[in-house]
Every structure is written in structure tokens, then in C-alpha cells.
Amino acid sequence: MAQLEYKDLLDAGVHFGHLTRKWDPRMAPYIFMEKNGIHIIDLNKTLSCLDQVEVAIKQIVRSGRKIMFVATKKQAQEIVSEEARRLKMPYVTDRWLGGMLTNFGTIRKSLKKMQTLEKMLKDETTVSNIAKRERLMLTREKDKLERVLGGVADLTRLPAALFIVDVKREHIAVSEAKRLNIPIFAICDTNSNPELVDFPIPSNDDAYKAISLITLAVGKAIEEGLMERKQDKDDQRLAEEEEAKRQADKAQSEVEASAPAPATEGDAE
Template sequence: MAIDRILTLVCVDCIRPLSTVNALRQSVPTTESNTTEQVAPESLVPPTTTPLKKPIRQSVASAVEPVTPYNLSIARLMAAGLHLGHSTSLWEPATLPFIFGTREGISIINLEHTLVYLRRACNVAREVALRGGSILFVGTRPGFQDLTIEAARYCDGFHVSSKWIPGTLTNRHQVLGRHAAPDPEDPGRPPKTYKPDLIVLLNPLEHKIAISEAQLNNIPIIAITDTDYDPRLVAYPIPANDDSVRGVELIAKVISTAARDGLHRRKQLLDQREKEKKLLRKQHSSKY
């Protein structure tokens, strides 16, 4: 009897909440229907002035400060993986001044030297562009083609992203002459070909022929030299990891930005000289 009494009490307690829930459920649709009747369809459409949402990658890239020759730091170089060298079995003894130490059989590059040499390379690229010289970017490894083209276009330079043809500098009249435009004044004359004033080499280990041709033509080279490459073979070495696509992109972008600054400065100087010439002509004509 006691058990039956307890069950009846439990059932009564269960029935009471269900009744209240059902009452609430019956009352909710009425309120929703009233609210939906009051909302206008035009208010559901967002206005045209509402800004579109950017992808996460673009928003993060815009929030992060772009790397330039003026805000370089060791932290940025380390984040790009430029401190990781090759195995100690591939170590080139000439890179000893640039090595900080070894870690699990891998040579660690001292980024303090990398920062100094990278800033020097930026100064060289800026001065070459300021004096009206042409810069050639060379990067032929898989993954380097796009960043090589972007760096060259950003500073109005030239690029080699597929393959270095032997004789491009030493026999340029034959190799490059067929691709050059003919002279409009004298079509029978051989087309003119020009040599670059500076070469930025992103993977020098695979371009021994290009380095030899540049040395024969007295063309300075800026190259990323890893721990397995002799930095004495180029004029302006940058001790860094040449296998990291992100690190190579950082170096190429920084050098390209420096060259672009040189072009901008050159344009300002030329405009200033042109204004001075016009002013002198005006003063000369006013006298007579």
C-alpha cells in the first residue's frame, strides 16, 4: 500500500509540470506569430552599405604589419625559419663565422649576422635602383617561382623563374637577341640587349653557371647562402636558410621593397630637376 501511495504522489508531481509546459508551448506560437506579423520583409535584407566579411587569412594579413627594410627584427627572421641550417655533415667551413651552434646535428645560423647582411643587401638594392640600374631576380626551385615574379614586378625588375640558360650573360646577343624587339629606325640592325646591374639569387647552389657568368661580366650578386654553400663566391651573401619558402619570400620581399624605395626616390629627384629646369627657362625668358 505504501508503494502504491508513493507512485501516485510521483505521478501527480510529474503531471503538474507537464501541464505547465504544455500551457507555455501553447502560448509561445501566439507570441511568435504576432512578432512575425509586425516585422517587415525589407528589414530582413541587409543594406548595401554593410561591409562584406573578409576571409580569415586576409583579415590576419591586413592586421599584421608588413615586413619592410625598416622594421626588420630577429624575431621576424626566426618566425620565418631563417635560423635553421643544414646537417653538420654538409657543413661548409667558410660559414663558421655565421653559425651560432648546433642542435641535434643541425647547424643553427646566427640571426644577428643575417640581420646585418640583409640590411646591407637592401642598401645595395636601393642605391642601384636610385642610380637607374636594373635588378634581376633568379629563383628556380619549386615554390620559388611565384615569389620571384612578384618581387621582380614590385620593383619593376626582371626575373628568371624557370631555368637559367647558359650564355644568358656571356652570349646574350644570341640567347636574348631573338627575344628582343627590333630597332624601329633600322630593322636590319641587331637588337640591343642589356645586362643587369644587380642579381638577386635566391638559390645559388643550383646556379654555378649564372654566378660564373656574372663574375665574368663584373655584375654583383646578392645571394642567400646556407651552411652548405661558400659565401665567398658572391659579393653580398645573406646567411640564412634557403629551403624555407616563407623565409625566402621574406628576403625577396624586403629587397624588392628597398629597390622600390630607390625608384620612388629617383622619380622625386627627376621631377625636382625638371621643375628647376622649367624655372630657369622661365627666368631666362623673362629677362629677354
């Protein structure tokens, strides 16, 4: 991860928490002070938490598993969806469907339906045989499914972990992940309960710049994990090729050693 510095967090407004009257006492270890009725987040704790997040995320991604991004608040949707698409990770930015994790089988049925509608509407022969009104209804249904499920269209099994921007807003996703023992990485503002997640990242979860900075840092850790996975695969392939060559050379040597020696003139006499 490109090492974030204290100044980067300050410039992005990561330290600004909520009004003191809205705080969650369980965030006390991550709060530096109170100023003008607002809690100020301890950025040293933020940096420390980001280091832990980096190590854990790299380990998950290096093993070939997926991390789902979850952020349905308006100011987070664009940056989160862009980063998730860049990394080819699943994401939810429209709304969280209840049971998206705990009832994954039903979600997969909805995904199949979306893919079927897409194929049907692309087939000119089929479309020409459907009434205009019905075609409009099917298109609307497909668009609705794509809006809600488009980010998880390629998900064939449950994600290995979740990255969540706002713990309070995404409480259903949090509770589903906890029920299935799926690790949670989450931005926790001063009004959040950090005990609900495995890897809290104390930060402002409302300002676009703060959300963007933390999301990109998490994305960078995922990217490095993917690169390490690729390197592992390359190393394994080279090792296998070298072993195959060694075995071939060994077999050739054995063949040559067992072959009868060519006859000499003395032997012929």
C-alpha cells in the same frame, strides 16, 4: 626598407641551416651554434647583411639600372616571379640558359624570335594560311620560349646586378656574373660558399617563408630606390622649370631696360 626585426626572422625559420655534415666551412662566420645536428644561423649577421644589401641595391636602382631575380627552385619560383613583375625587374624562374649573361647577343636573338612568333600567331590572316600541325608546333615553340625567357623579354642590356635565392643551385648564373663583374646579392645557406657573391644574406634557402621574407625585403629596397629615382627626376624637372622661368624673367627685364623711354610733352616742344 621596413625594418625587419629578430622575431620576424625567427618566425620565418631563417635561422635553420643544413645538417652539420653538409656545411661549407666558409659559412662559419655566419653560424651561431649547432643544435641537434643542425647549424643555426646567426640572425644578427643576417640583419647586418640585409642593411648592407639595402644600401647597395638602392644605389643601383636609383641610377636607373636593373636587378635580375634568379630562383629556379620550386618553392621560390612563385614569390620571386611575382615580386619581380611587380617591380618591373627581369627574372629567371624556369631554368637558367647557359650564356644568358656571357652570350647575351644570342639570348636577344631568341627573344626576337619569340616576339616574331607571338605576332605571327596573333595575325588571323597568317594563321589561317598555316597548316594545323605547323601551327601547333609554332605555338609549342612560342610557349617554350616564353616559359624560359618570358621574365627577360624587356631586357635590352645586361642587368646591373643579380639577386639569387640558392647559390649552389644557380652556380652557372653565379659564374657568368662573376666573369662579367656583375655584383651578386644572394641568400646563402650553411652549405653555400659566401665568398662567391658580393653581398651574402645568411638565411635558410629552402623554406618558403624564409625565402619570401628575404625576397620581399629585397623588393622593398628596390621599391624605395625606384621612388628615390622618381623624386630625383621630379626635383630635376622643377629645377629646370625654375631656371627657365628665371631666364625668361631676366630676358624680359633686359628688353624693358633697353626699350626707348616714351616721349614727354617737354621733349615734343
